[in-house]
Amino acid sequence: MPRATQYVPQMGEIIQGLLEKGVAYQRTATRSTSRSRASRATGKLSGKVLDELEAGARVADEARRRTPRDFALWKSDPHHIQQWDAPWGRGFPGWHIECSAMSRTYLGDTFDIHTGGENNIFPHHECEIAQSEGFTGKRFVNVWLHAAHLNLEGEKMAKSEGNVLYPKDLVAEGVAPVAIRWYLQSVHYRQPMNFTREALKAASSGVERLLNFHDSLKHRADKGPEGVAAVKVVESLDEARVRYVAALDEDLNVAEANAVLFDLMRALNAMDLTRGDAAAVLGFLTDVDQVLGILPIGEESLEAEVERKIQEREAARRRRDFKASDRIRDELLAKGIVLMDSPDGVRWRRK
């Protein structure tokens, strides 16, 4: 994680370059203040009409800049905690310059994707464009992904109003982290998301199904009927892959991509998969999980005692002593272990 304060020299390089190009200027007229400003390139993202912006009343220090659209690259305020020496006076970096400096350091003059909250479109991101493009003469960013905000139960999520919720609190309540992840990614990034318990619960059920599907595939790949991957299955996977990628290519249409997964799951669940089929599907899911990151990492294991109980129950079932087998099942359920009988033998998972 780069820290802004460690890139002051790189910021200085940009500021110097902008001054030399005449894109920025220094102000020394107002008291001891010395400022450099670059004119904003703008309206590029926000679509704001600059002349109208000038009419806006909230420009307090108009005297210091030539036009309201200008912004400070370097500021001077003896009372500020952070101070650096610079050719244009002792002071500290302006608002936006650190982003240009840091991104340039690591990603170069031009990079592909810049994300951020929609509240940063103006002025922050437009200032970044102005600085970076003014300095390099090249296109700064190819694609901007501006995420809409998160609301909580219909209210704006705001610390100042106490309307906040932290993932760690949800986890403490017993919500599975993967459910939170799935829920958050299920809404398109440009769509404002209203976080509700009800929707979280729904998302939780959905991802649970997906995880259960994955689990059953592993079981199948191991203990299911012998056989190689059927053409029908392979074709389904190929089709799903194409649709999945196409959905994400379309401005990250995650909802569409998720629908592909559910469609596929339903189709495959209706088939009697062999070990080869299951292995092929698992391969597909592993690929998809590079996007989702929801599949469990590593194998889960059972305590020896639970393992023994399961064997015990199997024995009871074989002699059709359902009373005993059900008792063991309930016992394990109370411990959070769910047992599922299948033609390939019993399967378990943690609740």
Next chain:
RNA sequence: GGCGGCAUAGCCAAGCGGUAAGGCGACGGAUUGCAAAUCCGUUAUUCCCCGGUUCGAUCCCGGGUGCCGCCUCCA
């Protein structure tokens, strides 16, 4: 006041001119020793409202209403 975004079933959510994906929930079936899991079926005739364009609009245009963001020194 200005600029931008959004408004789809009980809930969440795709769709971008050809007559409404998917998920959750609910209800009814199938399967199961009983469950769990799974499958099948049902669940939107004003897609916020009013006009317009079009053979045809949830999708385009105009006008409303509501919600969100921004309109500068916090990045």
